[in-house]
Amino acid sequence: MSAHEDSHSNPGSQQKEELLKHEPGGDPPRNGITRRGFLKGAGITAAGTALLEGVHGFNTAAQSTDPGVKVLGPGAVPVTLSVNGKDHAIQIEPRTTLAEALRIQIGLTGTKVICDRGSCSGCTVWLDKMPVNSCTMLAIDALGRHVTTIEGLSEAGQLHPVQAAFVKHDALQCGFCTPGMVMSCAALLESNSHPTEQDVRHAISGNLCRCGTYARIFAATLDAAGTSRKA
Amino acid sequence: MNAFVLADCTTVDGALSQLKDGAVVKAGGVDLLDRMKNGTAQPEKLVNIRNIPALRGIEETDKGLKIGALATLTEISEHPAIRKQYQILSDACGSAATPHIRNMATVGGNLLQPVQCWYYRSADFQCLRKGKDLCFAFNGLNQYHAIMDYRTCPAVAPSSAAVALFGLDANVELVSSKRGQRVVSIKDFYVHPDANPTKFAVIEPDELLTAVVIPKPAAGTRSAYQKYGEKDSFDWAIADAGVVLEMDGNICRKAIVTMGAASPVVRRSAQAERELTGKPITEATARAAGKAAMEGATPLSMNAYKVDLFPVAIYRTVRLAAGQMDRDPRAAG
CATH class of the missing domain: 3.30.390.50 (CO dehydrogenase flavoprotein, C-terminal domain)
Incomplete structure (x- = not known):
């Protein structure tokens, strides 16, 4: 049942995302002018300022005296999120999804948000080694866990075997689903180093590729598993 | 999604003390975030039960099986004893949603998700289940709706886990700070829309679903x-x-x-x-x-x-x- 998905394309969300990038500790510094950087520079408006005030809003919620309860928000609260082996001190509202925290606060835009409803798995990241939809969980629920994004998959400048196999098999067309696909396929190999094609199909059954590159994704993942075996 | 206060709880008593004034329970958050993004749920306060250790785990007892409300659909579908003795449940939990959602979604949340009717799920339709007087499905798009037992609202039961738990004669444990614990048969847990269109289950706003208990199946x-x-x-x-x-x-x-x-x-x-x-x-x-x-x-x-x-x-x-x-x-x- 997907008719309700239509309402996800709330016209304000894109603009909000760009505006929110003014958070301190946002995108890492880059050389030259990027599309994203340009939009950031051009995007401040009165509405944007109001939005930012909301983000930085003071935490006025009454604190509980119960030791089993910690009351947070609605304004931003300081937290430390462990991503790709590094601790990031960021300010997030309780409503911030993990995908928003990764993309907007930390600047790791490799994680793609497509449906924002958990129905396409484009935003797949690992919570410890478990693949999850980062759009469908609160960032606060990732505290104390190790988050791995597509940026954290390669080691010492070497592509992860699944990434290398995607290149070798040309397992992408438009590429927008690719970070999520790679994270799902790599997670499979973490738990099952000798998968069958059926295992791969099952592991990515939530990942949608509108270009229909599935056959090459299966081939790349099986090939990567072979690579892993040799390693 | 509207801004909200999050009461992050580590004990059942702590969570129960927060369940008042319209506060809504959040476990995995999968369905709740969906409704909040759609604008059909706008709670000012969420009670996060995800970090309560007492609600975790799957326990085999001599009477059967006790599944904590926070057990994920993946944990249930992959549990060796459930795969062996309660296959209907491992099948049902293993075929819901997607692998990644099953890693986050809890059995409690799965049982308590409101209907998935697209009219109910859209903020643009004020339907019977939202306390208004019209069902849009009868004369609208109803290809996924009910074929039996409906008079007022034909939206179908959304939980796969519930289909299994009806077959296993399961009970649901509920607890509130005022009235203590009660155990409800899954058969009596859901409210038919003909009886009350806005109440989906007998659970009250100040109650927490803590566990699902399944009797041991007979030999054979x-x-x-x-x-x-x-x-x-x-x-x-x-x-x-x-x-x-x-x-x-x-x-x-x-x-x-x-x-x-x-x-x-x-x-x-x-x-x-x-x-x-x-x-x-x-x-x-x-x-x-x-x-x-x-x-x-x-x-x-x-x-x-x-x-x-x-x-x-x-x-x-x-x-x-x-x-x-x-x-x-x-x-x-």
Whole structure:
């Protein structure tokens, strides 16, 4: 049942995302002018300022005296999120999804948000080694866990075997689903180093590729598993 | 999504103390975030129960199985004892949504998700289930709606886990700070929209679902669940069947046949069960059960196909439960 998905394309969300990038500790510094950087520079408006005030809003919620309860928000609260082996001190509202925290606060835009409803798995990241939809969980629920994004998959400048196999098999067309696909396929190999094609199909059954590159994704993942075996 | 206060709780008592003034429980958050993004839920305060250790875990006791409300669908579907003795439940939890959602979604949240009717899920439609007086599905798009047991709202039961738990005669444990604990049979847990369109289950706003308790199956019990959808993944069932057979040699002593996508609340089909009870499970009796399950079906304008699909789902799942047929490769999950 997907008719309700239509309402996800709330016209304000894109603009909000760009505006929110003014958070301190946002995108890492880059050389030259990027599309994203340009939009950031051009995007401040009165509405944007109001939005930012909301983000930085003071935490006025009454604190509980119960030791089993910690009351947070609605304004931003300081937290430390462990991503790709590094601790990031960021300010997030309780409503911030993990995908928003990764993309907007930390600047790791490799994680793609497509449906924002958990129905396409484009935003797949690992919570410890478990693949999850980062759009469908609160960032606060990732505290104390190790988050791995597509940026954290390669080691010492070497592509992860699944990434290398995607290149070798040309397992992408438009590429927008690719970070999520790679994270799902790599997670499979973490738990099952000798998968069958059926295992791969099952592991990515939530990942949608509108270009229909599935056959090459299966081939790349099986090939990567072979690579892993040799390693 | 609206801004909210989050009460992050580590104890059941702590969570219960926060459940007042419209506060809403959040466990995995999967369905709740969906409704908040759609604008159909705008709670000012969430009570996060995700970090309460007492609500975790799957425990085998001499009486059966106790599943903490926070057990994820993945944990349930992969649990060795559940796969062996409660296959209907591992099948149902393993075929819901997508692998990644199953890693986050909890059994408590799965049981408590409101209907997935697109009118209910859209902020643009103020329907009967939101306290207004009109159901849009009767004269609108109703291809995924009920074919039985509806008068006021034909949105179907959304929880796959519930289809299995009806078959297993499970109980649900609820607790509130004022009234303490109560145990409710899954059969009495859901509220039919004809009785009260805005209340989906008997759980009260100040109550927490803490566990699901399943009695030990009788010797010779075999079970299965299969779900059919338009897609292999991330889709609710268009037809599904849960089957529990108590076998005595070749003869079925007791049969339970359940369906989720046929009616507003999970339906046990006494007609289908009658066709199997006291008889051997064969191609003929399994077919008869599927056919009998559709007695009295009154499809809407766009869902007559379900009357053809359910008998096949039931037939194949009865044979699967009896060990006479492999899992249908065309079933979802």
